[in-house]
Amino acid sequence: MMSWVALLVLTADQITKQVVLHYLEFSEQRVVWDGFFKFVHWGNTGAAWSMFYGNNRLLAGIALAALVGLYLIRHHFDTHTLLGQIALGLMFGGILGNLVDRLLMGHVVDFLYFYVRQRGGGEVGFPAFNIADMAICSGVSLIFIMSWRNEPAPANTTA
Numbered sequence: 001m002m003s004w005v006a007l008l009v010l011t012a013d014q015i016t017k018q019v020v021l022h023y024l025e026f027s028e029q030r031v032v033w034d035g036f037f038k039f040v041h042w043g044n045t046g047a048a049w050s051m052f053y054g055n056n057r058l059l060a061g062i063a064l065a066a067l068v069g070l071y072l073i074r075h076h077f078d079t080h081t082l083l084g085q086i087a088l089g090l091m092f093g094g095i096l097g098n099l100v101d102r103l104l105m106g107h108v109v110d111f112l113y114f115y116v117r118q119r120g121g122g123e124v125g126f127p128a129f130n131i132a133d134m135a136i137c138s139g140v141s142l143i144f145i146m147s148w149r150n151e152p153a154p155a156n157t158t159a
Contacts, residue, residue, distance in 0.1 A: 001082060001085040001086065001089065002074075002079065002085040002086075002088050002089040002092065003089065004089065005085065005088075005089025005092075005093060006089040006092035006093035006096065007093065008089075009089065009090055009093025009094055009096075009132065009135040010096045010097050010100070010132075013093070013094070013097035013098075013130060013131040013132040013135070014097060016111070016130065016131050017097075017101065017109040017111070017130065020039070020041050020109060020111040021041070021109065024039065024040070024111070025041065026041055026042075026043065027040075027041065028040070028041050029041075029113070034117075035115075035116060035117040036114065036115065036116065037112075037114050037115075038113045038115070039111055039112070039113070040110070040111055040112075040113045040128050041111060042109075042110045042111070042113075042128050043106075043107035043108070043109060044107055044108045044110050044128075045059075045106070045107045045108075047059055048127070049127045050127065056102050056106055056107055057102075059102060060099060063098065063099040063102065064099065067092065067095050067099070070091060070092065070095075071092075074088055078146050081146075083142060083146060084143075086139075086142065087138075087139045087140075087142035087143050087146065088139065088143075089139070090135040090136070090139030090142070091135070091136055091139035093132070093135050094132040094133065094135030094136035094137075095132070095136060097130070097132030097135070098130075098132045098133070101132075108130070108132075109130060110127075110128035110129055110130050110133075111128065111130055112128060112129050113126070113128040114126045
């Protein structure tokens with residue numbers, strides 16, 4: 001199941017990015033819901049929120065190391081459950097999706113942009129993201145929830 005989820009995420013991520021590359025010029029924006037959501041075509045050579053901007057090669061290496069490391073320690077996660085396999089599949093597929101971009105295009109393609117318009121006319125937005133980013137965040141969140149849910153209750157030490 002883990003492999004199928006990873007393949008589904010990778011495929012959906014790369015197809016949506018190809019649609020963006022086909023229909024939007026670099027830096028072009030299309031308003032979907034004015035004052036709330038746009039499709040954009042932005043490139044990110046950094047990590048989340050463009051941290052480490054301009055370090056595409058380093059981040060590609062880190063992504064590759066993360067894939068290998070995650071694969072090697074996967075048995076430490078709750079992989080015998082469907083939810084655990086889905087969580088790891090989401091993370092593997094998301095990391096692979098952004099790694100493919102870094103290796104083939106030299107940056108990650110981001111295209112989903114949520115924002116609010118300020119009274120002065122400017123915008124305040126959440127950083128643009130893609131399907132791979134959503135999968136990574138969802139997979140990590142599921143792992144945290146599963147860990148929290150499976151954590152034993154603290155022993156009552158008061159007498």
